Amino acid sequence: MLVVLKRAGALLMALTSILIVEISAQKIEPGAHQTEQYIPQLLGKRVGIFANHTATIGNMHLVDSLQKLGIRITKIFGPEHGFRGTADAGEKVDTYTDAATGIPVISLYGKKRKPSADDLADVDVLIFDIQDVGVRFYTFISSLEEFMESAAEFNKPLLVLDRPNPNGFYVDGPVLDTTFRSFVGMQPVPVVYGMTMGEYALMLVGEKWLRMPLDHYNTLRMQVVKCSGYTHSSKYQLPIKPSPNLPTPGSIYWYPSTCFFEGTSLSEGRGTDFPFQVFGHPSLPNNLYKFTPTSRDGAKSPKLMNQTCYGWLVMGSENKNFSRNKHAVQLKFVLEAYKLFPNKDSFFLHPRSKKPTDYFFNKLAGYDMMSEIVAGKTEDQIKAGWQPKLTAFKTIRKKYLLYPDFE
Numbered sequence: 001m002l003v004v005l006k007r008a009g010a011l012l013m014a015l016t017s018i019l020i021v022e023i024s025a026q027k028i029e030p031g032a033h034q035t036e037q038y039i040p041q042l043l044g045k046r047v048g049i050f051a052n053h054t055a056t057i058g059n060m061h062l063v064d065s066l067q068k069l070g071i072r073i074t075k076i077f078g079p080e081h082g083f084r085g086t087a088d089a090g091e092k093v094d095t096y097t098d099a100a101t102g103i104p105v106i107s108l109y110g111k112k113r114k115p116s117a118d119d120l121a122d123v124d125v126l127i128f129d130i131q132d133v134g135v136r137f138y139t140f141i142s143s144l145e146e147f148m149e150s151a152a153e154f155n156k157p158l159l160v161l162d163r164p165n166p167n168g169f170y171v172d173g174p175v176l177d178t179t180f181r182s183f184v185g186m187q188p189v190p191v192v193y194g195m196t197m198g199e200y201a202l203m204l205v206g207e208k209w210l211r212m213p214l215d216h217y218n219t220l221r222m223q224v225v226k227c228s229g230y231t232h233s234s235k236y237q238l239p240i241k242p243s244p245n246l247p248t249p250g251s252i253y254w255y256p257s258t259c260f261f262e263g264t265s266l267s268e269g270r271g272t273d274f275p276f277q278v279f280g281h282p283s284l285p286n287n288l289y290k291f292t293p294t295s296r297d298g299a300k301s302p303k304l305m306n307q308t309c310y311g312w313l314v315m316g317s318e319n320k321n322f323s324r325n326k327h328a329v330q331l332k333f334v335l336e337a338y339k340l341f342p343n344k345d346s347f348f349l350h351p352r353s354k355k356p357t358d359y360f361f362n363k364l365a366g367y368d369m370m371s372e373i374v375a376g377k378t379e380d381q382i383k384a385g386w387q388p389k390l391t392a393f394k395t396i397r398k399k400y401l402l403y404p405d406f407e
Contacts, residue, residue: 028236031162031198031225032057032065032129038159038225039069041125048075048115048123048156050108050147052083054131054240055161062129062161063101074122076105077115079130079143080243108143113183114150126151126158131242132197134167135256136176137184137364141200145186148204149212152220160224162198162402164236166252169406170194170327171397173256175389176366180357185366190390191329192256194232194406195397198224202400224402231404244298245275250315257330258314263361263370265346266337267293267309271302279333280311283342289313311337331379338373 031037032055047066049055055062063073076083076098083098083105095106106112106119120126128147130140144160151158173191187209195203201224204210205217230236241247246255251274258276261268269275271293278291281304288310293302312333314324341347348370351358356368372382398405 027229028164028234029228030164031160031227032062034225034228035065035069038127038161038223039071041157041159042066042071045124046072046074046122047125047127048077048120049073049127049129050077050079050143051127051129052079052131054163054238054242055129056240062127063098063103067101073101073103075115075119076101076103077108077119077147078105080109080139108147109139113143114146115154117154120150120154120156123156126156127161128158128197128201129161129163130197131163131238131240132165132200133242133246133252133255134165134192134194135259136173136189136191136193136366137259138255139183141197142183142186144197144201145204145210148201148220148222149210149216151222152210152212152216155219155221157221158223160198160201160222162196162224162227164227164230164234165194165196165232166236166238166249167192167256168194168196168232169235171390171394172327173329173390174366174369174386175393180363180366180368182363184363188389188393190386190393191366193393193397195400196227196230196402198226199397199400199402202402203396206400207396226402232401232406233404245270247275248277250274251276253325254314257325258333260331260334260361260364261337263359263364264334264337264348265303266311266341267291267302267304269293270299271296271305274313274315275299277315278311278313279337280309281337281341282307282309284310284337284340286310331382335373335379344374 049063051062057065063076066073098105106115108114128144132138132140148158171190171192171194175190176185176188178188201222205220237249246252255276258268258279261279266279266281269278272278272291280288280291289312290308290310292308293305295301295305338347348359348361356362359370361370362368
């Protein structure tokens with residue numbers, strides 16, 4: 001054991017020396033970089049890691065970094081888009097062996113969303129490290145929730161390595177009505193919730209929102225390893241694109257407002273150079289912005305592929321995108337598109353059941369916002385209805401913040 005400790009200590013010092021250079025260049029550092037806070041808890045343990053390509057320390061993946069420190073990693077768990085982050089949204093990712101490390105990778109997206117007892121039989125400690133973008137329908141908070149439930153069920157300690165939220169500087173949008181619960185929205189939080197993954201995890205526990213027996217809260221041993229230098233007023237630019245269709249700061253800033261188009265017949269920009277910054281349809285007026293979605297990595301079969309679409313392009317410099325999103329969820333694009341769309345009955349994607357709770361647009365919104373749009377309500381009228389629950393959520397949120405707030 002002494003030999004292992006000396007080896008890990010020497011490697012830890014070497015890794016820390018690399019990080020010192022990076023810290024001097026970048027003030028904000030994710031929790032994964034705070035190695036001195038969690039490496040001692042991993043020595044001599046078998047470790048399972050739920051991560052994707054964003055889990056890095058500097059330019060090195062967390063898995064590779066920990067292996068260099070002598071940490072034994074026995075399982076890797078992958079979310080939507082897979083462990084390496086290359087799969088399309090919603091694409092099935094099978095369990096496989098990672099070629100770079102030889103470690104089994106178990107997909108927790110699709111029908112199987114939680115590790116089983118067999119998956120965790122050779123695991124002593126769990127780690128969760130995935131970059132979030134702070135938007136409710138970005139499914140990694142749902143993955144976190146179910147991973148926490150498994151940690152409690154199988155009595156495995158869990159380390160949540162926190163990362164800054166690039167949309168953590170405001171709170172807005174409709175709070176989810178749990179009758180509309182799905183994997184794109186599981187808890188009564190607004191579209192933009194203004195919390196890091198670590199803060200969100202603390203809220204799930206503190207509000208007892210995890211779907212598990214109450215006595216499992218007593219077996220959940222969770223620690224959040226905080227970021228350094230981060231506040232909720234920080235304007236943080238991600239060093240790695242978090243998923244194939246959020247490639248730029250602009251796409252991340254606009255995503256809370258433009259992802260609603262995924263629940264409509266319109267293209268949301270997948271298959272273009274500007275996903276979630278361009279949106280439209282062939283039947284819209286041809287004097288609008290013209291674009292054509294095509295097959296490409298991360299969007300092999302995009303909506304309206306190879307069809308000329310007309311619509312809108314919202315983009316510009318990073319500062320312009322930052323200011324134009326107004327620190328708010330904007331409905332003007334969806335409302336204008338619905339107004340101009342010639343066949344109103346086919347604007348929204350219809351489920352077979354035709355139940356309001358089954359419309360994907362409503363699942364994204366977290367309530368029956370579709371009916372409000374069809375009824376002709378204005379953006380101000382729709383947003384007024386959000387305010388009571390939004391105000392109540394802001395009070396809950398404050399209890400779990402780990403970093404100075406924006407207000």
